[in-house]
Amino acid sequence: MTFFKKNIYELKPYSSARNEFEGEAHVWLDANENALNNGVNRYPDPYQKQLKQLVGEIKQVSPDSMFLGNGSDEPIDLLIRATCEPGKDKILIFPPTYGMYEVAATINNIETVKINLTQEFDINIDKTVEVIKKDDAIKMVFVCSPNNPTGNRLDKLKIERILNTFTGIVVIDEAYIDFSSESGFLQKLTHYPNLVVLQTFSKAWGMAGIRLGMAFASPEIISVLNKIKPPYNINILTQNFAVNTLKNKKSITDEVNKLIEERNLLCKSLLSINGVEQVYPSDANFLLVKLENPKNIYHYLANNGIVVRDRSSVIHGCLRITIGTSEENQLLLETITKFYSTE
Numbered sequence: 001m002t003f004f005k006k007n008i009y010e011l012k013p014y015s016s017a018r019n020e021f022e023g024e025a026h027v028w029l030d031a032n033e034n035a036l037n038n039g040v041n042r043y044p045d046p047y048q049k050q051l052k053q054l055v056g057e058i059k060q061v062s063p064d065s066m067f068l069g070n071g072s073d074e075p076i077d078l079l080i081r082a083t084c085e086p087g088k089d090k091i092l093i094f095p096p097t098y099g100m101y102e103v104a105a106t107i108n109n110i111e112t113v114k115i116n117l118t119q120e121f122d123i124n125i126d127k128t129v130e131v132i133k134k135d136d137a138i139k140m141v142f143v144c145s146p147n148n149p150t151g152n153r154l155d156k157l158k159i160e161r162i163l164n165t166f167t168g169i170v171v172i173d174e175a176y177i178d179f180s181s182e183s184g185f186l187q188k189l190t191h192y193p194n195l196v197v198l199q200t201f202s203k204a205w206g207m208a209g210i211r212l213g214m215a216f217a218s219p220e221i222i223s224v225l226n227k228i229k230p231p232y233n234i235n236i237l238t239q240n241f242a243v244n245t246l247k248n249k250k251s252i253t254d255e256v257n258k259l260i261e262e263r264n265l266l267c268k269s270l271l272s273i274n275g276v277e278q279v280y281p282s283d284a285n286f287l288l289v290k291l292e293n294p295k296n297i298y299h300y301l302a303n304n305g306i307v308v309r310d311r312s313s314v315i316h317g318c319l320r321i322t323i324g325t326s327e328e329n330q331l332l333l334e335t336i337t338k339f340y341s342t343e
């Protein structure tokens, strides 16, 4: 397996005080902490064992196939830095998609190759196979499904074709998978040694504020991520909060179903407004909506205290609207209706 750069394979990682000692102890004089207990005076567990145990039960994945990061942004950055030589290697993405892949690549002076999604917002698979076969500087492919900002999931068979064809790592970003009517790729981890699945606690789990993302992959890939991460990347407040939440809430099905119900309602109501041209099918907790005068309606909403995402520069005429509470959605609908009736 040669997914990673030579210097990464050869790296001898920093060994922190907390990962050198494994036994039971009650006097900790190894890490130069302040001994006075205030709840956060000790360094956190560098490998988040308790938290991974709980995540493992929910996701049915063994802790050695799991990496936890400071949001999904952290594994995205680590994977790019571990696989791509700056100024030489490239990543491949399918725009319009999540902006962080290209930003993380650019920060590292790594080129981003782009193959646009088709009119139906799906992968142009023939072109993709051609490009990955031809350009061996491409070291990683990012697939976002369900995709942000289009909201749809991408064709599973096409994704599998990439997994089977490409010799480097294929990252499938499943930030919105809990809202999807289809299951994702977690069950295929053992089948594809080059697969990395990203998920997050920021969306369906309602914990965007604690910054906690997940990467799932083979133990070989996970061990490399563990080797190159900042030693204490998940702070103690985040670990404790997540552990408490997961202990008390084994499932988010009810909340997710409620949001999906709201999404379907909002979709229907939007379509009944003059001025709304199209609402795209969504497997996520947002809707991509095509409207007349997107810039004007965007500013009108903002002036009324309602912030949505203007995506009209990437997808003609489109705003991306997150599903809010039923009261928030109602207010949004009333404000959009008012805009188009007074125009």
Ligand SMILES: *Cc1c(COP(=O)(O)O)cnc(C)c1O
Pocket: 070, 071, 072, 073, 074, 098, 144, 148, 173, 175, 199, 200, 201, 202, 203, 208, 211, 212, 213
């Ligand atoms: C929101 C989102 C994430 C989550 O990022 P975090 O850093 O975990 O908050 C990841 N990928 C996509 C496509 C997203 O839209």
